[in-house]
Amino acid sequence: MSVSSIERPRRRKGSVARRKSLFLGLLFVSPWLLGFLLLTVYPLISSFYYSFTRYDLLKPPNFLGLANYVELFTTDPHFGTVAYNTLYYVGLSAPLGVASAFLMASLLNTEIPGRSVFRAIFFFPALVPAVVTAMVWAFLLNVQYGAINSTLQGLGLPVIPFLSRPELAKPSLIMIHLWAQGNAIVIFLASLQDVPRSLYEAATVDGAGGWHKFWHITIPMCTPVILFNLIMGFIGGFQNFTLPWLLTGGGPNQATEFYTLYLYRNAFSYFRMGKASALAWILFVIIVAFTITLFKTSARWVYYAGGDH
Numbered sequence: 001m002s003v004s005s006i007e008r009p010r011r012r013k014g015s016v017a018r019r020k021s022l023f024l025g026l027l028f029v030s031p032w033l034l035g036f037l038l039l040t041v042y043p044l045i046s047s048f049y050y051s052f053t054r055y056d057l058l059k060p061p062n063f064l065g066l067a068n069y070v071e072l073f074t075t076d077p078h079f080g081t082v083a084y085n086t087l088y089y090v091g092l093s094a095p096l097g098v099a100s101a102f103l104m105a106s107l108l109n110t111e112i113p114g115r116s117v118f119r120a121i122f123f124f125p126a127l128v129p130a131v132v133t134a135m136v137w138a139f140l141l142n143v144q145y146g147a148i149n150s151t152l153q154g155l156g157l158p159v160i161p162f163l164s165r166p167e168l169a170k171p172s173l174i175m176i177h178l179w180a181q182g183n184a185i186v187i188f189l190a191s192l193q194d195v196p197r198s199l200y201e202a203a204t205v206d207g208a209g210g211w212h213k214f215w216h217i218t219i220p221m222c223t224p225v226i227l228f229n230l231i232m233g234f235i236g237g238f239q240n241f242t243l244p245w246l247l248t249g250g251g252p253n254q255a256t257e258f259y260t261l262y263l264y265r266n267a268f269s270y271f272r273m274g275k276a277s278a279l280a281w282i283l284f285v286i287i288v289a290f291t292i293t294l295f296k297t298s299a300r301w302v303y304y305a306g307g308d309h
Contacts, residue, residue, distance in 0.1 A: 126182025
């Protein structure tokens with residue numbers, strides 16, 4: 001018997017075994033594949049199609065082309081206000097949140113009594129559900145019976161209408177955002193632990209003070225994590241919904257009518273699913289553009305241990 005005739009059955013057996021392994025592998029991952037296709041891919045494709053239609057859930061979608069997008073950028077009376085409110089909130093909350101989290105993590109990284117207790121206290125807001133956070137801050141900031149304004153009244157000071165005046169509503173939401181930076185603090189603490197001690201020792205030998213060590217060692221060594229938290233802050237800011245919806249409902253006078261609130265109203269209050277889908281895809285493009293811009297500019301200020309910038 002020739003060698004080729006012996007190898008042929010072996011190859012067949014090997015190919016059958018590979019096909020069987022492939023089938024078993026696909027069978028085991030099929031629940032995830034079905035969930036991914038039905039809950040992610042299909043909604044994405046559907047929303048992209050609906051963004052070019054007039055669709056109210058009751059009648060079949062009517063194809064309109066780019067009419068929804070043209071309306072948003074030309075004739076929609078609220079889109080400009082919504083875009084301004086969102087950019088105002090994101091432009092302040094994301095960098096301020098990263099800066100405050102980094103400063104608090106730097107303080108919690110020092111040798112202070114009860115450091116573990118303080119770390120738990122600062123991380124606790126990240127564990128609280130957003131609905132509970134909204135209820136707590138609604139009580140604290142209420143003009144009539146809120147704890148903060150009651151204290152001010154007790155001291156003979158005027159009350160502060162945190163959420164009932166347009167010029168104070170967005171800064172109040174930004175303040176709440178700065179309070180809930182537990183996740184970013186934990187990530188920064190892990191990054192600070194990885195900064196080589198030898199760099200601080202060498203700087204001390206050279207006569208550098210605490211501020212110079214922080215500015216020239218701590219911050220540069222943590223810039224990759226700063227970039228990560230900044231990107232996550234921008235993405236989370238653009239998608240912010242729960243707190244403004246529960247605390248202000250978009251008011252007063254549309255001062256906190258953010259992008260996601262306006263999208264929600266078009267979808268589930270006005271049943272303009274086509275316009276809501278167009279809003280969702282515009283938001284997707286904006287987030288991608290911001291993320292790409294941050295990555296492009298990061299080459300100038302992000303330091304990596306391997307020497308690349």
